[in-house]
Amino acid sequence: MADLILNDVRKSFGSTDVIRGVDLTIEPGEFVVFVGPSGCGKSTLLRMIAGLEEVTSGTVTIAGTDVTEAEPYDRGIAMVFQSYALYPHMTVAENMGFALRLARVPVPERRRAVEEAARILQIEPLLDRKPAQLSGGQRQRVAIGRAIVRKPRVFLFDEPLSNLDAELRVQTRIEIARLHAALGATMIYVTHDQTEAMTLADRIVVLRGGVVEQVGRPTDLYDDPDNAFVAGFIGSPRMNLLPARATGPQSLRLGTLDLTLPQLESRLTAGQALTLGVRPEHLQDAGQRIEMTVDVVEQLGSTAFVHGALGPDLPLVVEARGSRPAMGDRITIALDPARLYLFDNDGQRLR
Amino acid sequence: MANPRGRERRILRLLSVPMALLALSCVYPVYFAVNNALKTNRNYIMDRFGLVTDLTFDNFVQAWTRSNLDTYFVNSVLVTGGAVLLLLLVSSLAGFALALLRFPARRLVFVVILASLMIPVQVVLVPFYQTIIGLGLLNTRIGLILSYTAFFLPFSVYLMTAFYAGLPRELMEAARIDGARLLQVWWFVMLPMGRPALITLGILNTLYCWNDVLISLLVLQDKRTMMVGIAALRGEYTTNVPLLAAGIVLAAAPIVVLYLVFQRQIVAGIATGAVKG
Numbered sequence: 001m002a003d004l005i006l007n008d009v010r011k012s013f014g015s016t017d018v019i020r021g022v023d024l025t026i027e028p029g030e031f032v033v034f035v036g037p038s039g040c041g042k043s044t045l046l047r048m049i050a051g052l053e054e055v056t057s058g059t060v061t062i063a064g065t066d067v068t069e070a071e072p073y074d075r076g077i078a079m080v081f082q083s084y085a086l087y088p089h090m091t092v093a094e095n096m097g098f099a100l101r102l103a104r105v106p107v108p109e110r111r112r113a114v115e116e117a118a119r120i121l122q123i124e125p126l127l128d129r130k131p132a133q134l135s136g137g138q139r140q141r142v143a144i145g146r147a148i149v150r151k152p153r154v155f156l157f158d159e160p161l162s163n164l165d166a167e168l169r170v171q172t173r174i175e176i177a178r179l180h181a182a183l184g185a186t187m188i189y190v191t192h193d194q195t196e197a198m199t200l201a202d203r204i205v206v207l208r209g210g211v212v213e214q215v216g217r218p219t220d221l222y223d224d225p226d227n228a229f230v231a232g233f234i235g236s237p238r239m240n241l242l243p244a245r246a247t248g249p250q251s252l253r254l255g256t257l258d259l260t261l262p263q264l265e266s267r268l269t270a271g272q273a274l275t276l277g278v279r280p281e282h283l284q285d286a287g288q289r290i291e292m293t294v295d296v297v298e299q300l301g302s303t304a305f306v307h308g309a310l311g312p313d314l315p316l317v318v319e320a321r322g323s324r325p326a327m328g329d330r331i332t333i334a335l336d337p338a339r340l341y342l343f344d345n346d347g348q349r350l351r
Numbered sequence: 352m353a354n355p356r357g358r359e360r361r362i363l364r365l366l367s368v369p370m371a372l373l374a375l376s377c378v379y380p381v382y383f384a385v386n387n388a389l390k391t392n393r394n395y396i397m398d399r400f401g402l403v404t405d406l407t408f409d410n411f412v413q414a415w416t417r418s419n420l421d422t423y424f425v426n427s428v429l430v431t432g433g434a435v436l437l438l439l440l441v442s443s444l445a446g447f448a449l450a451l452l453r454f455p456a457r458r459l460v461f462v463v464i465l466a467s468l469m470i471p472v473q474v475v476l477v478p479f480y481q482t483i484i485g486l487g488l489l490n491t492r493i494g495l496i497l498s499y500t501a502f503f504l505p506f507s508v509y510l511m512t513a514f515y516a517g518l519p520r521e522l523m524e525a526a527r528i529d530g531a532r533l534l535q536v537w538w539f540v541m542l543p544m545g546r547p548a549l550i551t552l553g554i555l556n557t558l559y560c561w562n563d564v565l566i567s568l569l570v571l572q573d574k575r576t577m578m579v580g581i582a583a584l585r586g587e588y589t590t591n592v593p594l595l596a597a598g599i600v601l602a603a604a605p606i607v608v609l610y611l612v613f614q615r616q617i618v619a620g621i622a623t624g625a626v627k628g
Contacts, residue, residue: 050524050528051527051528052524052527052528071527072524072527072528073527073528073529073530073531077528078528079524079525079528081521081524081525082521083519083521085519085521085522085524085525086525087522087525087526087539087540087544088544089543089544089546098526098529098539099528099529099530102529102530102531102535102539103530146525146529150529
């Protein structure tokens with residue numbers, strides 16, 4: 001049985017529609033990441049699952065029970081907040097055991113559960129401290145520990161890493177992945193960082209404007225995006241999206257360049273406006289060759305991102321592995337028709 | 352050009368003159384009361400402003416026992432204590448609701464409470480007195496406790512609302528997810544977190560209730576609180592000033608003790624109010 005089912009869930013604040021009909025099924029043990037630009041409704045959707053926001057219409061089902069109207073504590077969920085939201089007047093142990101205290105769990109049992117969670121997160125020496133005496137990373141662990149202690153069916157994470165510095169963020173990300181493997185619990189994770197989404201998720205839900213743009217495994221979204229938005233959002237640096245115009249059923253013109261796409265199944269009409277997508281890392285292998293002048297180079301050591309242009313209004317980023325071009329150099333790039341993505345005027349993918 | 356350090360020091364030195372005057376004007380009445388409370392009546396009449404020459408503690412004994420200040424003191428403690436506890440309880444509940452819960456007409460309720468902050472006690476004395484009679488609360492300590500609570504509540508609610516509005520909402524949400532019902536959120540999270548504001552409020556309200564004469568005079572007729580009792584020490588034609596001074600010293604003592612104990616929180620609380628209010 002699925003752990004979480006969202007059925008045509010909607011949310012409006014007054015006349016503003018924030019979530020505009022989301023359907024989603026999450027299987028037990030899955031790690032699902034909601035990702036999207038700020039204001040896309042991902043946090044609101046998570047808070048609706050948690051019961052912190054009312055659902056305007058539609059239903060939320062957790063573990064087979066309709067919880068649309070249920071209070072947060074009756075939903076079998078635990079949540080980790082971006083600001084950690086630790087109770088400042090309680091010690092770490094009291095923070096972690098608070099839910100059990102409210103549930104009137106006997107003290108020895110409570111202590112056992114807290115110590116167990118503290119062991120998993122390696123925060124045993126901190127149990128008697130107050131949150132103010134902890135570093136950001138330690139607070140984040142305590143917040144996760146507070147969630148673990150409750151043994152919820154579903155863990156909810158609301159941008160849990162955005163208050164940490166870059167190094168700690170990578171470290172904590174790995175720990176969350178490890179924790180997911182160890183607990184085998186269902187986890188829903190909200191972030192605006194596509195790298196976090198790609199590295200953590202079993203499945204990614206890409207949201208924009210309160211609508212699900214695409215759901216799928218990270219590699220599926222990367223290899224086979226449904227639309228220009230997902231194509232541009234997933235992958236770093238982002239996919240090059242260039243305006244083009246169809247010249248025949250399977251051919252198009254990009255700037256001064258004529259391209260043929262023999263494997264394209266949909267038929268184009270001549271003159272149709274298109275968007276051509278190509279990832280920076282796919283511009284060095286086989287295919288039609290063109291020269292480009294190097295504008296800016298972002299040197300990363302193992303690789304370099306070369307910024308240039310194929311023509312006016314046709315900026316292009318190329319990942320140059322191996323070679324180390326300099327500003328002003330002429331480099332040759334290769335457009336492989338098999339690696340090109342085509343989108344229609346509305347941003348929908350043409351396969 | 353003079354160096355800025357030296358300039359600053361000169362300004363500070365200049366400022367110390369008005370500050371000293373201000374301090375003197377605060378200290379002098381205290382000195383006057385203590386000094387005269389220790390004089391005999393004869394000593395006072397002979398030399399009003401000089402230092403005590405005829406030291407006696409008789410005034411204190413007389414004020415405390417023969418002028419009934421002992422029973423008035425108990426009344427004051429009961430009424431002030433009851434009113435302050437009730438004020439803290441109600442204002443922290445109301446502040447929690449107004450700052451963190453969503454309910455219809457929330458803004459309107461808050462505005463009405465704020466508006467009632469602007470109405471001076473004197474304006475509503477007549478309807479207030481009629482209400483007290485109507486409720487059968489005249490001459491009861493409960494009546495006075497409720498009256499103080501009513502009059503000082505708007506400010507207390509305002510302060511607690513401002514304080515709680517400054518706390519992150521996520522704290523309440525975390526508690527809700529941890530399984531706390533609304534009242535448990537208040538008891539386990541909001542009440543302990545409101546401590547600094549509650550201490551400030553407790554001290555301020557103690558001061559107001561303890562020092563009040565007007566409301567007490569209206570509600571309690573023969574029971575009397577300390578301040579009313581002291582006011583009654585003034586005679587129609589003559590006043591025994593040393594006796595009156597002794598009463599004042601006795602009445603001020605608990606407040607002074609309170610100040611000494613909570614000195615640090617009072618200063619911190621005033622600063623909190625300044626920023627959050």
